Amino acid sequence: xxxxxxxxxxxxxxxxxxxxxxxxxxxxxxxxxxxxxxxxxxxxxxxxxxxxxxxxxxxxxxxxxxxxxxxxxxxxxxxxxxxxxxxxxxxxxxxxxxxxxxxxxxxxxxxxxxxxxxxxxxxxxxxxxxxxxxxxxxxxxxxxxxxxxxxxxxxxxxxxxxxxxxxxxxxxxxxxxxxxxxxxxxxxxxxxxxxxxxxxxxxxxxxxxxxxxxxxxxxxxxxxxxxxxxxxxxxxxxxxxxxxxxxxxxxxxxxxxxxxxxxxxxxxxxxxxxxxxxxxxxxxxxxxxxxxxxxxxxxxxxxxxxxxxxxxxxxxxxxxxxxxxxxxxxxxxxxxxxxxxxxxxxxxxxxxxxxxxxxxxxxxxxxxxxxxxxxxxxxxxxxxxxxxxxxxxxxxxxxxxxxxxxxxxxxxxxxxxxxxxxxxxxxxxxxxxxxxxxxxxxxxxxx
Amino acid sequence: xxxxxxxxxxxxxxxxxxxxxxxxxxxxxxxxxxxxxxxxxxxxxxxxxxxxxxxxxxxxxxxxxxxxxxxxxxxxxxxxxxxxxxxxxxxxxxxxxxxxxxxxxxxxxxxxxxxxxxxxxxxxxxxxxxxxxxxxxxxxxxxxxxxxxxxxxxxxxxxxxxxxxxxxxxxxxxxxxxxxxxxxxxxxxxxxxxxxxxxxxxxxxxxxxxxxxxxxxxxxxxxxxxxxxxxxxxxxxxxxxxxxxxxxxxxxxxxxxxxxxxxxxxxxxxxxxxxxxxxxxxxxxxxxxxxxxxxxxxxxxxxxxxxxxxxxxxxxxxxxxxxxxxxxxxxxxxxxxxxxxxxxxxxxxxxxxxxxxxxxxxxxxxxxxxxxxxxxxxxxxxxxxxxxxxxxxxxxxxxxxxxxxxxxxxxxxxxxxxxxxxxxxxxxxxxxxxxxxxxxxxxxxxx
Numbered sequence: 001x002x003x004x005x006x007x008x009x010x011x012x013x014x015x016x017x018x019x020x021x022x023x024x025x026x027x028x029x030x031x032x033x034x035x036x037x038x039x040x041x042x043x044x045x046x047x048x049x050x051x052x053x054x055x056x057x058x059x060x061x062x063x064x065x066x067x068x069x070x071x072x073x074x075x076x077x078x079x080x081x082x083x084x085x086x087x088x089x090x091x092x093x094x095x096x097x098x099x100x101x102x103x104x105x106x107x108x109x110x111x112x113x114x115x116x117x118x119x120x121x122x123x124x125x126x127x128x129x130x131x132x133x134x135x136x137x138x139x140x141x142x143x144x145x146x147x148x149x150x151x152x153x154x155x156x157x158x159x160x161x162x163x164x165x166x167x168x169x170x171x172x173x174x175x176x177x178x179x180x181x182x183x184x185x186x187x188x189x190x191x192x193x194x195x196x197x198x199x200x201x202x203x204x205x206x207x208x209x210x211x212x213x214x215x216x217x218x219x220x221x222x223x224x225x226x227x228x229x230x231x232x233x234x235x236x237x238x239x240x241x242x243x244x245x246x247x248x249x250x251x252x253x254x255x256x257x258x259x260x261x262x263x264x265x266x267x268x269x270x271x272x273x274x275x276x277x278x279x280x281x282x283x284x285x286x287x288x289x290x291x292x293x294x295x296x297x298x299x300x301x302x303x304x305x306x307x308x309x310x311x312x313x314x315x316x317x318x319x320x321x322x323x324x325x326x327x328x329x330x331x332x333x334x335x336x337x338x339x340x341x342x343x344x345x346x347x348x349x350x351x352x353x354x355x356x357x358x359x360x361x362x363x364x365x366x367x368x369x370x371x372x373x374x375x376x377x378x379x380x381x382x383x384x385x386x387x388x389x390x391x392x393x394x395x396x397x398x399x400x401x402x403x404x405x406x407x408x409x410x411x412x413x414x415x416x417x418x419x420x421x422x423x424x425x426x427x428x429x430x431x432x433x434x435x436x437x438x439x440x441x442x443x444x445x446x447x
Numbered sequence: 448x449x450x451x452x453x454x455x456x457x458x459x460x461x462x463x464x465x466x467x468x469x470x471x472x473x474x475x476x477x478x479x480x481x482x483x484x485x486x487x488x489x490x491x492x493x494x495x496x497x498x499x500x501x502x503x504x505x506x507x508x509x510x511x512x513x514x515x516x517x518x519x520x521x522x523x524x525x526x527x528x529x530x531x532x533x534x535x536x537x538x539x540x541x542x543x544x545x546x547x548x549x550x551x552x553x554x555x556x557x558x559x560x561x562x563x564x565x566x567x568x569x570x571x572x573x574x575x576x577x578x579x580x581x582x583x584x585x586x587x588x589x590x591x592x593x594x595x596x597x598x599x600x601x602x603x604x605x606x607x608x609x610x611x612x613x614x615x616x617x618x619x620x621x622x623x624x625x626x627x628x629x630x631x632x633x634x635x636x637x638x639x640x641x642x643x644x645x646x647x648x649x650x651x652x653x654x655x656x657x658x659x660x661x662x663x664x665x666x667x668x669x670x671x672x673x674x675x676x677x678x679x680x681x682x683x684x685x686x687x688x689x690x691x692x693x694x695x696x697x698x699x700x701x702x703x704x705x706x707x708x709x710x711x712x713x714x715x716x717x718x719x720x721x722x723x724x725x726x727x728x729x730x731x732x733x734x735x736x737x738x739x740x741x742x743x744x745x746x747x748x749x750x751x752x753x754x755x756x757x758x759x760x761x762x763x764x765x766x767x768x769x770x771x772x773x774x775x776x777x778x779x780x781x782x783x784x785x786x787x788x789x790x791x792x793x794x795x796x797x798x799x800x801x802x803x804x805x806x807x808x809x810x811x812x813x814x815x816x817x818x819x820x821x822x823x824x825x826x827x828x829x830x831x832x833x834x835x836x837x838x839x840x841x842x843x844x845x846x847x848x849x850x851x852x853x854x855x856x857x858x859x860x861x862x863x864x865x866x867x868x869x870x871x872x873x874x875x876x877x878x879x880x881x882x883x884x885x886x887x888x889x890x891x892x893x894x
Contacts, residue, residue: 105848
């Protein structure tokens with residue numbers, strides 16, 4: 001008999017079905033054994049009655065959580081007083097006639113869906129990811145990536161695949177991972193930046209969902225050494241504000257899609273989805289710093305080249321309270337603190353046509369207009385003290401005609417974290433890598 | 448004035464428009480200068496008449512291919528005898544009134560769309576990728592990745608992000624790239640295999656589009672050291688044939704989508720899209736080897752543990768001629784030549800419930816059923832001579848209940864190569880890495 005998914009049993013009252021899944025709960029009421037059976041669509045309750053099937057009852061006596069079973073039975077409507085309105089299948093119950101154990105599970109070391117110490121959670125991800133909460137978080141993460149692709153595709157962007165092995169640290173920094181590449185050294189890409197700019201010459205508008213690497217020796221609630229970057233880049237822009245508009249549009253589309261397609265996960269996680277303003281408010285860094293000191297009680301903001309984490313938190317609070325927005329753009333970061341390809345503001349060349357998008361206290365996106373003039377790029381490479389020959393591949397895109405262009409990069413895990421409201425980015429990351437951990441603690445592994 | 452895309456000019460006869468793009472061709476007919484202007488949607492012809500605009504004509508005199516321009520003008524219908532039926536905008540021509548140069552281009556070192564020596568092509572990808580042929584190849588590549596995601600999403604698969612930094616070579620082989628990871632060694636993932644199996648425990652059906660790494664010291668028309676793997680894995684299967692059915696279904700969907708959405712690229716590249724049989728023919732390795740020797744004139748096939756490249760070519764030829772299919776499954780590879788997690792065939796435990804999918808002479812996919820029983824996995828890890836503790840993270844997924852499951856992995860670049868019909872996989876790879884090249888020849892770089 002063909003398999004019926006848990007969620008579909010609610011529409012099959014009176015029918016015989018076969019369901020498969022994991023035991024998500026088992027309650028032994030003397031004679032009757034009640035099972036919650038979980039599959040990719042949800043959970044359904046089943047009851048094993050020895051008078052209906054002695055064999056099934058015997059098998060059910062052995063079950064523990066996470067055993068994998070296939071069960072045949074009849075879908076019954078529950079009596080009115082036993083209907084569970086919180087459950088999508090709360091109106092039905094399967095009366096099991098056959099029960100087969102497909103795989104056994106050892107006794108769980110802890111209950112799923114309990115609050116675990118983060119190291120215990122991470123050490124046991126193959127098990128802990130199965131909790132309803134974690135399933136919901138990573139289903140939402142998949143929805144974020146999909147919305148990014150769908151929205152941009154609707155705007156004629158073309159997807160491309162960015163390489164992760166690069167010949168050198170593109171932007172000069174020391175915080176790169178080194179690879180032994182045959183007889184050479186190579187590095188893990190810090191970003192697909194140079195490749196996406198090259199691809200503007202090919203397709204004009206491009207995006208990629210790609211892993212990026214930072215060898216930062218920190219293990220905090222904000223840091224990941226490997227993360228997923230949602231990168232886009234577009235040609236024929238007026239300036240950085242055209243990129244901000246596309247990003248703003250994607251955020252609105254994302255929230256709309258989550259409301260439409262992920263309502264159950266949003267409810268389960270008790271997420272308050274943000275309203276996305278038609279035009280997200282925007283402040284120049286300098287103005288934000290003044291507000292921070294004058295209105296938010298911050299110190300050491302004015303004159304700095306960036307916002308520190310506390311400033312990010314405070315300016316988001318300000319945006320929410322005074323500008324009625326959980327999102328805020330900060331623009332015009334100083335030229336000397338941005339990469340060599342960042343477009344300087346003609347009105348104030350010490351600052352750039354760059355922006356960060358902040359959401360719920362942290363930067364989730366960074367972007368801006370890029371220098372598209374070949375000679376200006378050459379001059380900046382000299383000025384930054386880099387070697388032109390190290391950028392010769394990249395520079396070819398500009399030597400042969402590059403329109404005014406810009407783009408941005410959004411951290412998938414950070415955006416997930418802030419949307420779902422967990423307090424450590426590692427809780428929004430499948431298999432996070434940090435300086436002490438690759439799946440398991442590096443100290444414990446014998447490598 | 449808002450920008451009009453090239454393709455849309457055909458519907459704006461009589462209107463004033465602004466178009467932006469690259470000069471894709473320039474023909475100076477004495478007084479009149481004709482320009483082909485290329486943007487992300489296609490190409491449109493424009494004419495610059497000094498009697499219409501002396502300024503525009505002066506600017507047009509300076510233009511060369513790949514200059515970037517913005518032009519204002521009027522869309523005119525071409526006289527009947529000048530209509531170009533091969534061009535989507537072949538019925539119109541823009542009479543330019545204003546012409547602004549947005550970026551200059553140096554004289555091209557060669558014509559785009561000429562056949563270049565592969566090293567010249569690769570050394571100059573920021574330029575050579577702009578040719579119509581290469582645009583079409585990589586638009587089709589994007590369509591392949593999208594069809595994979597869309598098809599599986601329609602079958603309740605959930606996307607996940609696989610890490611690329613791993614603590615050890617998962618499958619034992621020596622051909623891995625080593626990373627200096629803080630005070631430890633780490634490696635680049637050869638595949639997301641162990642993670643996708645873990646994720647079956649979470650979502651039952653999962654997929655990922657991910658980069659994978661092979662440190663094979665070969666530089667051939669078949670090898671890539673970094674490539675994109677389209678990976679899927681599903682629980683509650685009967686055996687490997689359930690995975691083959693999903694793969695078969697995706698192939699049919701892919702070809703249907705390409706016919707529907709990418710007709711222009713298919714035409715430009717003169718691709719003959721394959722028919723996908725409702726059930727792709729399947730041969731056990733042993734039977735395929737007999738056919739190879741008895742019917743195809745192959746040598747050294749029988750008794751080998753795999754097909755060599757020549758065998759793959761011959762068995763595909765056989766499938767096309769005798770079985771009327773450009774695709775063929777080869778199943779039941781020997782146990783000793785497949786990874787430790789491969790499910791042995793109960794009828795013949797020296798062989799496995801594994802398969803490869805071959806298409807137009809090469810293997811594009813490999814897959815199979817996996818061992819889902821915890822104790823059987825432990826026994827195999829011992830038998831293969833690995834250390835159990837090195838797999839403890841992975842094993843936790845099986846310790847706590849894993850259904851019968853399987854999956855497969857398709858190489859994006861190889862599938863692209865065979866679909867578009869280029870003779871080197873590097874011609875179907877954006878920025879290919881091989882032992883001698885990371886963008887540019889490693890011998891030439893000073894690293």
